[in-house]
Amino acid sequence: MTRDYYAVLEVGVGATSTQIRRAYQRLARRYSPDVNLWEGNTQSLFEEIVEAYRVLSDPTSRSVYDRQGRQEQPRHERSSRRSESGRRGEDVSVAVELSFAQAAAGMSAEVPVDRQSPCETCAATGGRAGAPPTPCDHCGGTGSVWRDTGAITAGACPACRGAGQRVSEPCPDCRGRGVRAGKATVPVLIPAGVDTGGQIRVSGEGHAGPFGGPRGDLVVIARVHEDPSFSRKGDNLYTEAAVTIAEAVLGARVPLRTLEGLAELLVPAGTQSGQVLRMRGRGLPRLAGEGRGDLYVTVRVEIPRGIDARTQELFRELGRLLPRQEVRP
Numbered sequence: 001m002t003r004d005y006y007a008v009l010e011v012g013v014g015a016t017s018t019q020i021r022r023a024y025q026r027l028a029r030r031y032s033p034d035v036n037l038w039e040g041n042t043q044s045l046f047e048e049i050v051e052a053y054r055v056l057s058d059p060t061s062r063s064v065y066d067r068q069g070r071q072e073q074p075r076h077e078r079s080s081r082r083s084e085s086g087r088r089g090e091d092v093s094v095a096v097e098l099s100f101a102q103a104a105a106g107m108s109a110e111v112p113v114d115r116q117s118p119c120e121t122c123a124a125t126g127g128r129a130g131a132p133p134t135p136c137d138h139c140g141g142t143g144s145v146w147r148d149t150g151a152i153t154a155g156a157c158p159a160c161r162g163a164g165q166r167v168s169e170p171c172p173d174c175r176g177r178g179v180r181a182g183k184a185t186v187p188v189l190i191p192a193g194v195d196t197g198g199q200i201r202v203s204g205e206g207h208a209g210p211f212g213g214p215r216g217d218l219v220v221i222a223r224v225h226e227d228p229s230f231s232r233k234g235d236n237l238y239t240e241a242a243v244t245i246a247e248a249v250l251g252a253r254v255p256l257r258t259l260e261g262l263a264e265l266l267v268p269a270g271t272q273s274g275q276v277l278r279m280r281g282r283g284l285p286r287l288a289g290e291g292r293g294d295l296y297v298t299v300r301v302e303i304p305r306g307i308d309a310r311t312q313e314l315f316r317e318l319g320r321l322l323p324r325q326e327v328r329p
Contacts, residue, residue, distance in 0.1 A: 005051075005052035005055055005056055005065065006052075006056070007139075007140055008048055008049060008052040008138075008145065009023040009024060009027065009049065009052050009053065009056065010023055010027070011023045013066075015056075017057065020053065020056050020057055021053075021057065024049065024052075024053040024057070027049045028046065028049060028050070028053075031045045031046045031049060032046060045138065045158060048145060048158065087209050087210065087213045088209045088213055088214050088215075088216055089116060089179075089206055089207035089208045089209040089210075089213055089214065089215045089216040090206060090207045090216045091206045091207070091216040091217045091218070091219055092113055092114075092115050092205075092206040092207055092216065092217075092218050092219065093219045093221060094111055094112075094113055094218065094219070094220055094221070095220075095221045095222075095223050096109060096111060096188070096190070096220050096221070096222055096223065097223050097225070098190070098194070098222055098223065098224050098225065099224075099225050100224060100225055100226065100227035100230065101227075101259070102190075103190075103192075103193070103194050103195070103222065103224040104192060104193065104259050104284055104285070105192055105259075106189075106190055106191050106192030106193070106194070106285070107190050108187060108188070108189050108190070109187070109188050109190055110185050110186070110187055110188075111185065111186050111187075111188045111218070111220060112183065112184075112185055113183070113184050113185070113186050113205070113218060114181065114182075114183055115181075115182065115183075115184060115205075115206060115207050115208070115218075116179040116180065116181060116182070116207040116208050117179060117180060117181075117182040117184070117208050118178065118179060118180075118208050118212065119171060119173055119174035119177070119178055119179055119180045120180075121171055121172075121173040121174065122171035122173070122174060122178065124178040124179065124208075124210075124211060124212045125167065125171070125178060125211065125212075126167045126170060126171055126174060126176040126177055126178040126210070126211055127167030127168065127169060127170065127171055127176070128167075128169040128170065128171055128172065129171075131167065131168050131169035132168060133165040133166065133167055133168060134165060134166060134167075134168045135164065135165055135166075136157060136160035136164055136165055136166045137166075138157055138158075138160065139157035139160060139164065141164045141165060142157070142164055143156065143157055143160060143164035144156060144157055145157050145158070177210055178210045178211040178212065179207070179208050179209075179210055184205075186202060186205045186218055188200060188202055188218075188220050190220070190222065191285075191287060192284075192285040193235065193284045193285040193286060193287045194222045194224070194287065195222065195224060195232070196222060196223055196224045197221065197222065198221070198222040198287075199219055199220065199221055199222075200219075200220040200222070201217050201218070201219050201220075202217060202218040202219075202220065203217050204216075204217065205217065205218035206218050206219075229257055230259075232283075232284060234293065235283050235284045235285070235286050235287075235292065235293030236283045236284075236293040236294050236295070236296060237259070237282070237283045237284060237293065237294075237295045237296070238295075238296045238297075238298070239256075239257075239295065239296075239297055239298070240297065240298045240299075240300055241254060241256050241265055241267075241277075241297050241298070241299055241300070242300050242301075242302050243267055243271070243299055243300070243301055243302065244301075244302055244304075245301060245302070245303070245304070247267055248267065248270075248271045248272070248273070248299070248301045249269065249270065250269055251266075251267055251268050251269035251270075251271070252267050253265065253266055253267070254267055256279075256297065258279070258282050258295060259282070259283075259284070260282075263279070263282070265277065265279065265297055267299065271299050271301075272299075272301070273299060273300055273301035274298065274299065274300070275298075275299050276296055276297065276298050276299070277296070277297045277299060278294050278295070278296055278297070279294060279295040279296075279297065280294050281293075281294065282294060282295035283295050
């Protein structure tokens with residue numbers, strides 16, 4: 001017979017309402033999360049006890065449960081629950097500091113990770129070596145319990161996670177959990193163009209699941225340092241270039257630092273201070289798709305200071321030759 005609400009409260013089918021209430025009070029005190037802070041599954045057990053009492057303490061719901069709820073669970077379902085492996089482990093999130101150049105070019109990093117790994121002492125079983133498993137006292141060894149979620153259905157036992165049995169003597173090293181805290185170094189390929197907050201998911205490199213369950217994932221979160229020369233908006237970069245008056249007036253090719261090194265910026269004749277020039281394909285690699293963004297350069301015309309008398313005279317002569325801009329009323 002599948003574990004039912006009567007078994008949860010440890011009373012017989014013919015128990016009176018008083019016996020049900022006393023059994024609930026006794027178990028609630030025993031499994032209250034406020035008392036058993038060290039037990040990870042106490043909350044689930046306590047919620048099931050409350051649910052069982054809610055159904056059996058009401059005459060109407062108890063009558064419905066007696067007619068429908070205590071039916072035998074199909075044999076193939078019970079056997080499949082026993083054969084389930086441990087649940088999947090949790091994901092691990094790790095932040096990685098990157099320079100602007102590293103984020104722009106991409107890199108392979110060795111990321112240190114603090115994570116749960118299978119206990120070698122007990123081979124992830126959670127039990128002391130040589131100690132045989134015992135039937136789960138919460139589900140009676142069936143691996144399932146009844147729940148009322150609008151319709152009364154059977155679900156996996158929260159105490160043994162559907163296995164139907166528990167360790168009789170916990171492993172002294174992992175305390176019956178099947179996993180232990182440890183450290184590892186995971187190689188991670190960081191794509192070119194990643195920005196702060198970007199996440200790289202590495203499958204199967206997170207916490208190990210209890211009792212031989214598969215590992216979760218490793219989530220690497222990028223933190224990119226700022227660069228003194230560039231600012232970014234998406235895949236595009238922005239920088240400044242200083243030019244002389246002569247270069248701005250006559251046009252020139254001036255050296256400019258880019259992600260790939262020095263390049264020549266073509267400054268057209270008559271360029272004004274504050275004018276923005278674009279260098280196509282000189283931005284960051286696009287994470288989604290091929291190609292690169294652009295580099296936008298703001299031109300700053302430098303005004304010389306501390307010039308000598310000869311240079312001052314040349315500028316006066318130039319000022320007489322240049323046409324004056326008309327002042328509009």
